[in-house]
Amino acid sequence: MSEKMQTEIDRAVNKFTPPMEVGGGFMLRDEYAKLARMAVTEGTLIGWSHAENMTRERLEKKISTLEHEVSILRERVKEVELELMAAQK
Numbered sequence: 001m002s003e004k005m006q007t008e009i010d011r012a013v014n015k016f017t018p019p020m021e022v023g024g025g026f027m028l029r030d031e032y033a034k035l036a037r038m039a040v041t042e043g044t045l046i047g048w049s050h051a052e053n054m055t056r057e058r059l060e061k062k063i064s065t066l067e068h069e070v071s072i073l074r075e076r077v078k079e080v081e082l083e084l085m086a087a088q089k
Contacts, residue, residue: 005050012042 016039027035 002050005046008046009043012039012046015042 016035
């Protein structure tokens with residue numbers, strides 16, 4: 001897990017944690033369920049966001065590599081064409 005993702009998770013945890021002045025309290029079952037639902041949803045969104053970014057970066061690198069290979073192949077085709085024209089004369 002990246003530091004950035006961990007930082008976002010820590011922020012989400014702090015958002016759902018009561019302030020320091022509140023020492024403790026009682027929560028109803030529905031309140032626990034609501035809190036858990038919000039926390040899981042927040043965590044899922046953080047994970048999805050980071051997965052999307054990592055996928056985009058990986059695909060950008062792959063596209064860049066393929067574009068480089070295509071440019072090398074174009075140069076090679078030009079060289080072969082010149083060699084072919086020179087051989088025909």
